[in-house]
Amino acid sequence: MTVELLQAIGLGVLTASGVWLMLRARVFDVILGLTLLSYAVNVFIFLTGRVRIGSAPIIDNRLAPTLANYADPLPQALVLTAIVISFAMTALILVIALRANAETGSDHVDGSPALGDGTAGRER
Amino acid sequence: MSWPHWIVAPVVLPLATGAALLLIERARPTLAARLSMAATAAQLLLAIGLAVQAADGEVRAYLLGNWQAPFGIALALDRLSALMLVLTGVIALAAITYAAAGEAKLRVDRLGPHFHALFQFQLMGLAGAFLTADLFNLFVFFEVLLIASYGLLLHGGGVARLRAAIHYVSFNLVGSALFLIAASALYGITGTLNMADLAQRVAQLPPESAPLARSAGLLLLVVFCVKAALLPLYFWLPTTYRAASAPVAAVFAIMTKVGVYAVARMYTLVFGADGGPAANLATPWLPLLGMGTIALAAVGALAAQSLRGLIGYLVIASAGTLLLALGLGSLETVAAALFYLVNSTLVVAVLYLLADRIGAQRGDRGDALAPGPFGGEKNLLGAAYLVAAVAVCGLPPLAGFLGKALLLAAARGTGYGVWVWTVVLASSLAIMTSLVRAGSRVFWKPFEPAAPAVATATSSMQAFALGWLFAALLTNAVAAGPLARYTGGAAQQLFERRAYIDAVLGTRPVPAALPIREIAGGKPVVDKP
Numbered sequence: 001m002t003v004e005l006l007q008a009i010g011l012g013v014l015t016a017s018g019v020w021l022m023l024r025a026r027v028f029d030v031i032l033g034l035t036l037l038s039y040a041v042n043v044f045i046f047l048t049g050r051v052r053i054g055s056a057p058i059i060d061n062r063l064a065p066t067l068a069n070y071a072d073p074l075p076q077a078l079v080l081t082a083i084v085i086s087f088a089m090t091a092l093i094l095v096i097a098l099r100a101n102a103e104t105g106s107d108h109v110d111g112s113p114a115l116g117d118g119t120a121g122r123e124r
Numbered sequence: 125m126s127w128p129h130w131i132v133a134p135v136v137l138p139l140a141t142g143a144a145l146l147l148i149e150r151a152r153p154t155l156a157a158r159l160s161m162a163a164t165a166a167q168l169l170l171a172i173g174l175a176v177q178a179a180d181g182e183v184r185a186y187l188l189g190n191w192q193a194p195f196g197i198a199l200a201l202d203r204l205s206a207l208m209l210v211l212t213g214v215i216a217l218a219a220i221t222y223a224a225a226g227e228a229k230l231r232v233d234r235l236g237p238h239f240h241a242l243f244q245f246q247l248m249g250l251a252g253a254f255l256t257a258d259l260f261n262l263f264v265f266f267e268v269l270l271i272a273s274y275g276l277l278l279h280g281g282g283v284a285r286l287r288a289a290i291h292y293v294s295f296n297l298v299g300s301a302l303f304l305i306a307a308s309a310l311y312g313i314t315g316t317l318n319m320a321d322l323a324q325r326v327a328q329l330p331p332e333s334a335p336l337a338r339s340a341g342l343l344l345l346v347v348f349c350v351k352a353a354l355l356p357l358y359f360w361l362p363t364t365y366r367a368a369s370a371p372v373a374a375v376f377a378i379m380t381k382v383g384v385y386a387v388a389r390m391y392t393l394v395f396g397a398d399g400g401p402a403a404n405l406a407t408p409w410l411p412l413l414g415m416g417t418i419a420l421a422a423v424g425a426l427a428a429q430s431l432r433g434l435i436g437y438l439v440i441a442s443a444g445t446l447l448l449a450l451g452l453g454s455l456e457t458v459a460a461a462l463f464y465l466v467n468s469t470l471v472v473a474v475l476y477l478l479a480d481r482i483g484a485q486r487g488d489r490g491d492a493l494a495p496g497p498f499g500g501e502k503n504l505l506g507a508a509y510l511v512a513a514v515a516v517c518g519l520p521p522l523a524g525f526l527g528k529a530l531l532l533a534a535a536r537g538t539g540y541g542v543w544v545w546t547v548v549l550a551s552s553l554a555i556m557t558s559l560v561r562a563g564s565r566v567f568w569k570p571f572e573p574a575a576p577a578v579a580t581a582t583s584s585m586q587a588f589a590l591g592w593l594f595a596a597l598l599t600n601a602v603a604a605g606p607l608a609r610y611t612g613g614a615a616q617q618l619f620e621r622r623a624y625i626d627a628v629l630g631t632r633p634v635p636a637a638l639p640i641r642e643i644a645g646g647k648p649v650v651d652k653p
Contacts, residue, residue, distance in 0.1 A: 022294070022298065027290060030294055031294075034294060034297050034298070034301075037298070037301050038297075038301060041301045041304045041305055041308075044304075044305060044308060044309075045304060045308040047312075048308045048309065048311050048312030049312075050312075074311070074317075075308065075311070078260060078307075078308065078311070081260075081264065082304050085264075085267050085300070086297075086300075086301075088271075089271075089293070089297055089300075092271075092274060092293065093290070093293050093294060093297065096274075096278070096286060096289050096290060096293060097290065099286055100283075100286040100287065100289075100290055103283045103286055104283055104286070104287070109290060109291070109294075110287065111283065111286075111287045
């Protein structure tokens with residue numbers, strides 16, 4: 001029970017920090033926020049297979065083939081997919097952010113701070 | 125067409141083509157463009173073949189890797205999937221032709237590397253999303269089409285595209301994170317990701333798991349509405365689509381419909397009327413948000429200052445109308461939504477290509493909604509704009525009118541009748557006003573000098589791409605009867621979820637070529653042939 005509680009609190013703190021960072025107006029902070037959020041998601045996926053100690057997701061002849069004797073292998077496979085995708089996407093958005101920074105000379109999410117005063121959506 | 129592997133072909137063909145294109149695009153760019161166009165045409169033929177096959181009303185499942193569902197990933201083909209595949213094929217063929225047309229310096233596919241490969245991967249993601257019967261696989265195909273779309277959006281470079289891309293990419297990454305949370309929460313409760321199996325198990329959930337299942341279901345709704353651009357989640361769309369090059373924006377028109385498709389699938393199959401503790405999850409939200417979206421999109425269209433900005437709001441209005449009709453949740457409204465979807469997607473793609481042509485004829489005025497000089501194709505482009513405008517705001521005789529009429533007739537039987545009539549009709553009027561105003565400013569207002577310094581003529585292949593889409597629009601209007609029967613059948617299939625579940629879970633794996641006798645000592649013993 002204590003372990004689950006700790007995990008839940010950890011996930012909540014990670015997610016909340018990620019969301020707070022994402023709401024900031026700097027691309028760098030947004031990317032950090034996205035990274036934290038994807039960590040939280042990955043741990044969450046892993047935990048949907050339930051916390052188990054000392055059991056492998058590999059069939060063993062000495063044990064009956066029921067889920068009670070094994071760790072659930074599927075979340076482990078899912079989290080691997082999710083990690084690969086979020087890792088690649090973080091790399092991609094970093095490249096876009098660096099490129100935008102070079103082109104606009106600003107790290108603001110709208111390209112320049114002056115556009116952040118409510119006129120960002122206006123067509124130019 | 126009895127070969128079972130046709131169902132996976134729309135995913136495999138673009139994948140193989142895209143991979144091959146990466147190898148040859150530098151050395152043989154002309155060959156690469158031709159190969160890409162040929163593969164897109166083949167994709168359309170495949171889609172038509174599958175639509176003919178699906179027209180008999182049977183749901184066909186395909187077991188990837190020959191694993192019995194729900195243990196492996198299954199694909200499923202029904203009328204709705206086939207319809208979406210055909211629509212994708214029609215628009216993709218026009219877009220790829222348009223991208224590979226024109227003078228060598230101005231060709232969209234030569235603005236940067238990898239255009240054709242990214243385009244094929246985009247098609248693969250779209251086809252996979254329409255075909256899959258597995259929730260996590262749907263996530264993976266969403267990612268495939270999104271990753272390709274990031275590349276396509278940035279294709280050609282420039283500050284406007286980079287700015288739009290930062291918003292678009294980060295917004296969709298948050299969407300993906302929410303998708304993962306929702307999918308894994310559903311797995312944690314039900315122990316399955318197969319949509320058919322989910323449908324059965326969610327309906328039988330014990331009361332203590334119901335709140336978690338409902339939250340996961342609503343999170344999924346948020347994710348799909350990020351894709352489909354519903355009310356609080358559409359602000360990225362006009363800027364993004366305006367920044368993209370014209371053929372890319374035309375393909376993006378079908379990308380918002382992936383969200384609509386996913387809503388139609390999940391909120392009839394898993395969270396529909398038979399969803400037990402998670403039944404009718406979307407019905408309290410979608411009608412109100414849909415109407416709000418339509419109203420704000422109409423205001424946005426009135427305020428737009430460029431033609432492509434205006435079209436962006438038409439995309440949002442169409443998504444709002446579709447989600448409103450799906451949210452009303454009766455068989456008739458869903459059938460009307462699927463009928464309206466075809467016309468509204470086609471016409472938006474037409475408009476993006478047309479706006480690019482109009483911009484090319486007006487020198488540095490581009491597609492701004494202000495009087496300016498106009499090149500020699502004024503009358504032709506003006507007539508084309510008139511037809512497209514009639515189709516998009518839902519005037520007779522084109523199919524947009526029939527779609528809206530079907531929706532209004534179907535909405536009378538629901539609790540929202542008066543509201544739907546008011547909002548849809550008033551927003552249609554506002555959209556028509558904005559289109560008329562845009563047309564008169566661009567085409568009619570006199571301007572000195574009459575001819576621009578630079579006007580790029582429409583090449584024959586660009587004209588073919590536009591003509592192809594106009595032909596599709598006209599076919600849609602002429603063949604409205606058969607299409608309405610098909611979409612009606614598709615809606616009926618969505619509501620008969622038993623058939624879908626039985627087809628997916630009931631399909632048996634093909635017997636192994638080598639018989640496996642038993643599992644002994646952890647190693648399968650295989651009989652020698």
